[in-house]
Each structure stands twice: as structure tokens, then as C-alpha cells.
Amino acid sequence: NAGVTQTPKFQVLKTGQSMTLQCAQDMNHNSMYWYRQDPGMGLRLIYYSASEGTTDKGEVPNGYNVSRLNKREFSLRLESAAPSQTSVYFCASSEGGGQWETQYFGPGTRLLVL
Amino acid sequence: KQEVTQIPAALSVPEGENLVLNCSFTDSAIYNLQWFRQDPGKGLTSLLLIQSSQREQTSGRLNASLDKSSGRSTLYIAASQPGDSATYLCAVLSRGSTLGRLYFGRGTQLTVWP
Numbered sequence: 001n002a003g004v005t006q007t008p009k010f011q012v013l014k015t016g017q018s019m020t021l022q023c024a025q026d027m028n029h030n031s032m033y034w035y036r037q038d039p040g041m042g043l044r045l046i047y048y049s050a051s052e053g054t055t056d057k058g059e060v061p062n063g064y065n066v067s068r069l070n071k072r073e074f075s076l077r078l079e080s081a082a083p084s085q086t087s088v089y090f091c092a093s094s095e096g097g098g099q100w101e102t103q104y105f106g107p108g109t110r111l112l113v114l
Numbered sequence: 115k116q117e118v119t120q121i122p123a124a125l126s127v128p129e130g131e132n133l134v135l136n137c138s139f140t141d142s143a144i145y146n147l148q149w150f151r152q153d154p155g156k157g158l159t160s161l162l163l164i165q166s167s168q169r170e171q172t173s174g175r176l177n178a179s180l181d182k183s184s185g186r187s188t189l190y191i192a193a194s195q196p197g198d199s200a201t202y203l204c205a206v207l208s209r210g211s212t213l214g215r216l217y218f219g220r221g222t223q224l225t226v227w228p
Binding site: 004040041042043044045048058059090092099100102103104105106107108 | 118145146148150155156157158159160163165203205207215216218219220221
């Protein structure tokens with residue numbers, strides 16, 4: 001069991017470039033999430049997918065798009081990267097998003113936008 | 115909007131000490147509260163999850179308490195070890211939010227020296 005995997009681990013972009021962050025889980029979880037972590041800000045939810053085929057905005061969705069490709073995979077796309085999107089991005093998953101559950105996190109993708 | 119605060123921001127203690135990390139939240143209408151551990155360059159690992167109806171949870175040398183009415187939680191670490199060095203994050207699942215949407219504190223960075 002790999003748990004939650006993310007690729008790439010590290011990426012440098014120039015302002016205006018696009019890229020897709022990939023996330024996959026092998027725990028047969030229904031719900032998946034994308035967070036960003038900034039110094040002094042804590043983790044903030046960008047988008048989530050309660051189940052395959054559905055996606056919803058979180059706290060900071062501007063500048064991002066997501067795709068729930070199938071039950072295993074949930075990708076995050078930056079169409080035109082900005083320096084303000086420099087951050088560490090974490091993907092997480094949970095069985096069904098219920099109140100009794102915890103979320104399982106991937107190792108993160110460190111993104112630097114110049 | 116739910117806000118989560120963690121005090122202190124950083125803590126450095128000698129090995130063997132018992133210590134307490136604090137977490138407070140502004141809206142007491144929560145489903146649960148979780149404590150996570152984050153190692154440098156790694157993702158988050160769930161340590162303890164306390165449901166809103168519970169007062170405490172224990173796992174090995176860790177004990178977390180919850181006082182929902184006052185909006186406070188503490189994480190007690192007994193007989194600290196250098197391997198406990200990490201950042202500890204508190205997160206709440208608010209009743210007012212979509213299930214699965216966690217609100218995180220900024221964390222307490224713990225260093226345990228031999």
C-alpha cells in the first residue's frame with residue numbers, strides 16, 4: 001500500500017506557465033482534497049471531491065482547476081502560474097468525508113513560481 | 115468563519131520532559147478535532163481524533179483532551195524523546211462547513227534535544 005502519492009515532488013515555473021499536479025490513492029477512498037500550505041498560514045483547502053464525478057471549491061480556489069479522473073486520481077491544474085502560488089501543495093483522501101474519519105495525506109509538491 | 119490558534123508557535127525541551135501543546139478554536143460547533151504530526155519535507159500523519167461528544171483520546175505517550183464549550187484542546191506528550199521532534203498541527207471539522215473541510219492551526223514546532 002503506497003497510500004497517497006503525489007508527483008512531482010518539486011517544480012519550478014515561470015510566471016504564466018501552466019502545470020498539473022498529480023495525486024493518486026490506493027485505499028479505495030471516495031473523497032479527495034487539495035490543500036496548500038504557506039508559512040504562517042496553515043493549510044487551506046483549495047478544492048475537494050466528495051466522490052468520483054464531483055468537485056467543489058474550498059477556501060482558496062482562484063487560479064486553480066481540478067479533475068477527478070477516476071476514483072483513484074485527483075489532479076490540480078494551474079493554468080497561468082503566479083508568484084502568489086508559490087507554496088507546498090498537499091493532496092489528501094478519506095473514505096467518505098464523514099465526521100468519524102481522518103484524512104490521509106501525501107508527501108507534498110513544493111512549487112516555486114518565479 | 116472558524117479560526118484555529120495554536121500556542122506556542124515553537125517549543126524546545128530536553129528529552130524526558132512532559133509537555134503540553136495548546137489549540138483553541140472560535141466556533142464550538144464542531145464534529146471533531148484532530149491532532150496531526152508533520153515531519154520536515156513530509157506530509158501530515160494523523161495522531162489522534164476526538165469526536166465532539168468525547169473528552170479525550172489516548173495513544174501511547176500521547177493524550178489529547180477536548181473542551182468544546184470553551185473551544186480548547188490540549189495535546190499532552192509524556193516523557194518526550196528526540197524522535198518526537200516535528201511540527202504538530204491541530205485541525206477542526208466544523209458543523210457549519212461541508213463534511214471533510216478541515217480548518218487548521220499554524221502548528222507548534224517542537225524540538226526535543228538529547
